[in-house]
Amino acid sequence: MKKRTLTSLVAVIITVLLIVTGCGSAPATQSVSTDTKSSGKLDKVTLQLKWLPQSQFMGYYVAKSKGYYKDEGIDLEILPGGSDIIPEQQVYNGVANIGVTWVSSLMKYQSQGWGLTEVGQIFQKSAMLLVSKASSGINTPADLKGKKVGSWFGGNEYEIYALLEANKLKKDSDLKLVQQDYTMNQLLKGEIDAASAMTYNEYGLLLESGLKDSDLHVVNMNDAGVAMLEDCLFVNSSWAAKNPDLLVRFLRASIKGWQEAAANPEAAGKIVFDADQSVSLEHQVYMAKEVAKLVVPKGFDPAKIGYIDTAAIKQTGDLALKYGLLTKPAVISEDTITSKYWEKATSK
Incomplete structure (x- = not known):
């Protein structure tokens, strides 16, 4: 009788400890895992830029500077681009998890069978x-x-x-x-x-x-009716399938950074300048102000930053085919372009 009571008491103590420590209680797909919160361990994500560090990419630098990625349990590394760096190759080969490129360029690699998917459209207009x-x-x-x-x-x-x-x-x-x-x-x-x-x-x-x-x-080019979409976010399709929650968290932090950058481009330009002083502060601020007009054009809701306009995507694909960048029509499907991660990232 005493032995059974002692056994029951031990079981109760173990149960209480499990509840307090949260062992096994949080699924890996919630916004920031319990393990990440308790241990302070962050998920590593690498972002490949299309070009050198500049205000063209200010939203990511603002989000990193303000700690928005850390708030989402992410340790973000930003890789600079250059004339000899192809973002599509970097992401496809696993050097980077997420990349920034022009839509027409992404379509070219998709048409060659590369498993790459656009997950967010940052520039809503051509520059x-x-x-x-x-x-x-x-x-x-x-x-x-x-x-x-x-x-x-x-x-x-x-x-x-x-x-x-x-x-x-x-x-x-x-x-x-x-x-x-x-x-x-x-x-x-x-x-x-x-x-x-x-x-x-x-x-x-x-x-x-x-x-x-x-x-x-x-x-x-927008006024002339021949605009093609530029900066978008894309991923290796298989990586996204294995890390859907991580991708959503990355998008949520990035969108927050872009919203702040577009609302205060002068401050955003200063953040980019501090990150990489390759051009003058004045030029970075000029760039930031102009980029804000592409990310949040007149009448565009900042809450929709990253929105994928299917009609604009189709125009880009049609022009790319007509003028020889593509040899066959661009495939616009859930495999090549998807808003499902963006929709989760922007849902209340």
């Missing part, structure tokens, strides 16, 4: 411009006939191709397309008549050179 000096006499795209036009190529030329065809210009005979470097010196020196420029970077370099808006003529 691509074609810029000329007002003195050049280029007032409309039709005026490009007989001119030298700069392009970075390497996947950046397809909006220009679409612009030319929309204005009944043949890219191989009506004008001369010229390899453009990543400065705006060719335009400034008169070596080319029109240059490619991103709203958040190269256009600012022209203004910093002393030119005014009134000194320039700008063709905006």
Whole structure:
């Protein structure tokens, strides 16, 4: 009798201890696991950027600086990109878990059978411009006939191709397309008549050179109806299937960072500058202000940052096919583009 009472008492004590310590009580799929909270251990996530650290990616730097990833149980490492780094390869090969790339580029690798999935669309508008000096006499795209036009190529030329065809210009005979470097010196020196420029970077370099808006003529790809979507978030499909909760937590922290960055781009630019002083603080702040206009365009709800607009995705795919980036129509399905993780990350 005494032995049974002692055994029962031990069982009660063990049960209480299990409840207090939470052993076996929290499933691995909740927002931040009990084990992570109690041990302080964070889940490692690596993000591969498309380019060098700059305000183009400010939302991730803000989220990291403010501790939003840690709040979600994540230890985030941000890998800089460069001309010799292909985000799709980095993610597909497991060097990075999540990547930033342009939608058209992602579609190219998806069409080759790479198991990559877009999970969030950060830029809602194209940042691509074609810029000329007002003195050049280029007032409309039709005026490009007989001119030298700069392009970075390497996947950046397809909006220009679409612009030319929309204005009944043949890219191989009506004008001369010229390899453009990543400065705006060719335009400034008169070596080319029109240059490619991103709203958040190269256009600012022209203004910093002393030119005014009134000194320039700008063709905006969105206004011309030939825009292709740019910065998106993508993952290896198999990694996402194994880590759905981790991906949702990453998106939730990232969206919070982007919301704060878009609301206060001056502060966001300073955070990026402190992280990597590759360009001036003034230029990082300029970039941040312009990037905010792409992430949260006029009339767009900041709560929907990362929203995937299927119609804009389709336009990008159609243009990519028409002008030779793709050899077959882009497959737009749950396997290639999905909002399910974004929807969980943004649900109340």
